[in-house]
Amino acid sequence: MSRLMLTNIDPDASDDDVHAFLRKYGLPDSNILERLEGDGSRPSVVLTYDHVDAETLHKFAARIHHMYWRSRELVAEVMHDRFA
Numbered sequence: 001m002s003r004l005m006l007t008n009i010d011p012d013a014s015d016d017d018v019h020a021f022l023r024k025y026g027l028p029d030s031n032i033l034e035r036l037e038g039d040g041s042r043p044s045v046v047l048t049y050d051h052v053d054a055e056t057l058h059k060f061a062a063r064i065h066h067m068y069w070r071s072r073e074l075v076a077e078v079m080h081d082r083f084a
Contacts, residue, residue, distance in 0.1 A: 001048060001049065001050050002048075002049045002052050002053060002054045002056075002057040002078065003046055003047065003048050003049070003057075003078070003079040004027075004030075004046070004047045004049070004057055004060075004061055004076060004077070004078055004079070005036075005044055005045070005046050005047075005075075005076070005077045005078075005079050006018070006044065006045050006046075006047065006064075006074060006075070006076055007042050007043075007044040007074065007075040007076075007077070008042045008043070008044070008072050008073060008074055008075055009043050009044065009045060009069070009070075009072065009074065010043070010069070010070035010071075010072055011040070011043045013070060015033050018033060018045060018047075019033070021069055022047075022064070025060075025063045025064050025067075026060065026063065027060045027063075027064075028049065028051075028052060030047035030048055030049050031048050031049060031050045032046075032047070032048040033045055033046075033047050033048075034046045034047075034048070046079065054078055054080070057078050058078050061076040061077065061078055062076075064076045065077075
């Protein structure tokens with residue numbers, strides 16, 4: 001399982017819009033798309049991929065990191081799980 005955080009998305013973009021954008025750049029559909037609450041200045045989603053390893057997800061993230069979509073510069077980061 002791997003997770004991708006996509007930050008600074010258009011708050012009006014639907015889940016389907018996000019998936020369609022990511023598909024356009026070769027990313028598979030995620031199993032889970034979770035919107036993160038914050039102060040609203042940089043809306044974010046976390047996408048969970050059950051069948052994509054972190055190394056592969058890093059390659060996909062590089063395709064869209066700092067790309068402009070809907071007049072916003074996106075930040076794409078692969079999230080790593082912490083183990084105590």
